[in-house]
Amino acid sequence: MSEERRRESYMIVFFFIISISILLGAVLIWVGLQGAPSGSINSMMQFLFGIITIAVAAKMMSDLMKTREKEKEHKYEVVTVLQCKNCGVKMERPTRDGEYVGMITEEKCQKCGTSSMIIRFIYCKTPLEQAVS
Amino acid sequence: MISLMQLGGQQDWLSWILFIVFITILQFYAQKFQIWKWMNDISNALSQLKSYVNDASNTFIEEASKLGVSREEADKGLSRLKSFFIIEPVSLDPNGLIKRLEHIIDGYLDFLDREVSRIAPKADENKRANLRDQLEGIIVLDQIYRVVRHYLILGKRTQNWIYIAQIQMMLPEILRIAKAYWRAGEAFRRGLPIGDSIGPLVALNLIGNAEVKEIAPDVVGAEIDIEGRRVLVVKAKGPGGNVGKPGEAIERIIESRNGNIARIIMIDAAAKLEGEPTGEIAEGVGAAIGDPGPEKWKIEQAATKHGIPVDSIVIKMDQLEAITVMRPEIAKAAEEVVNRVKEAIVNRTRPGDYIIVAGIGNSIGVANREEAAHLIEVEAEGIAA
Known part of the structure; x- marks a missing residue:
């Protein structure tokens, strides 16, 4: 089984456990509340355990969501900014291999049609925290 | 479920024992x-x-x-x-x-x-x-x-x-x-520019299409004119990933001119403090170069020997931004830094002066000039004469 499929299976099992825990917690709270008028300490304990079970399940769910979010690969977008040598207009497009800043290309300017554009910048538009999280 | 609901009443002792066992295990x-x-x-x-x-x-x-x-x-x-x-x-x-x-x-x-x-x-x-x-x-x-x-x-x-x-x-x-x-x-x-390439990028913007020559191992330089001042712009050789030996280049130029240098202006990336924006520009004095020591030492030695003031302009960034593909905020700061360098030259030197501007950092993804240039290996004396 591939690593990805195994992780997916774990996720499903965790999700099942969390669902059962929430259900159990809700039942304990309900039973606790039913016995509350009698004032027994047992009802209080059941209510307390119900709250704890739901809190733990909520924490697990939150961790699970965070893990899934982290696993989502953010698009790493690198763009090239070209400037026309004739009219100075700038345009932006995805970076191609072998390009560097200061390189003069024969691309046509969209404004004046001159076939001489200089690469002014190459930069990454993906925010750092997304790129390294 | 039913037995769970019946936990109360007669089975009080059982839940208490379970609770105590649970606490003991914990x-x-x-x-x-x-x-x-x-x-x-x-x-x-x-x-x-x-x-x-x-x-x-x-x-x-x-x-x-x-x-x-x-x-x-x-x-x-x-x-x-x-x-x-x-x-x-x-x-x-x-x-x-x-x-x-x-x-x-x-x-x-x-x-x-x-x-x-x-x-x-x-x-x-x-x-x-x-x-x-x-x-x-x-x-x-x-x-x-x-x-x-x-x-x-x-x-x-x-x-x-x-x-x-x-x-x-x-x-x-x-x-x-x-x-x-x-x-x-x-x-x-x-071969894309990284955050640390900001120094060479500023140098490239100053060089434009002027002729460049190799003046030290993996360091190139080009002489330009800014309002009557002769300015030698120095950067690591690109567009490959080099940092070169800028200290040695600056030392050679100073010695070849017998210390007749009005000012040295250095541009480099600097680690920002948390809360500071990426791409913020700061000015100061001293050699802005983050090498392990030898290159900075050479600049300080040569500048001190001949009494040459050293100014620095740094572009702030996270340490991780310095090693990953350049961010737009850093790239766009280059234009502002070029203006500040020109202002510094005009305000702090006189026409006819000779000034060194060094764009420090990794030159990956940054050309030596605005055209494919053929590098000519010459001695420092050749360029600084």
Whole structure:
């Protein structure tokens, strides 16, 4: 089984456990509340355990969501900014291999049609925290 | 469910016993559970680190194998280099420490260059420099992986939770740094400018299409005119991943002109403090260069000997932004820095003065001039006369 499929299976099992825990917690709270008028300490304990079970399940769910979010690969977008040598207009497009800043290309300017554009910048538009999280 | 609902009443004693047993188990095993969870976190992080090392290695092997050797040979060469180390010179005797450090750094770069040439014999100068930077990234990634693995195994073996706790608490930052190095591998493979390339980028903007010449190992320079001042703009040789020896270049120029330099202006990337915006520009005095010491020392020595003021302009960025593909805020700061350099020259020097402007940093993805330029190797005297 591939690593990805195994992780997916774990996720499903965790999700099942969390669902059962929430259900159990809700039942304990309900039973606790039913016995509350009698004032027994047992009802209080059941209510307390119900709250704890739901809190733990909520924490697990939150961790699970965070893990899934982290696993989502953010698009790493690198763009090239070209400037026309004739009219100075700038345009932006995805970076191609072998390009560097200061390189003069024969691309046509969209404004004046001159076939001489200089690469002014190459930069990454993906925010750092997304790129390294 | 029914029995659960009937827990109250006659079975009070049972739930109390269960509760007490639960508390007792927690009393003795809570710390064990905590350590088990931490070790699990570290194991997961270790798998992640291993995948970064493998991915970066595979990319390197793939690139190298296109340039003259088989995948197996490239793999063998890389495996040998992964645990490469440098032994710092002894500092108990500080006499000549800088020279000894420079000697070791030269040996390190020479070693890596030779090994990269052996692994990728058909690589041109730029590609070789990029592969060397890629290799340095893999060495760092591998070292991070080894250190984390060391503490995990040590913690497991000794059952000492201090080892486990300290590495677990640093995991988010460790993973962040590792991912930045992994991303940096992509930048070096494709030859894209990184945050640290801002110095050479400013230098390129000043040079424009002026003629450039090589004035020191992997350092080029071009003379331009700014409002009647002769300005020698210096940068590492691009567009390959070089930092060159800017200190040596500046020292050579100063000595060749017998100290007749009005001012030195240095531009470099600087680590920002948390809360400071990326791309913020700051000005100061002193040699702005983040080398291990020798290059900065040469500039300070030569400038002090001849009484030349050294000004600096830095562009602030996160340390991880310095090694990954340049961010728009940093790239766009270049234009403002060019204006500040021109202002500084006009306000602090007189027409006819000779000024050195040095764009410090890795020149990856940054050309030497605005056209493909043929480099002519000349002595420093030739350019500064």
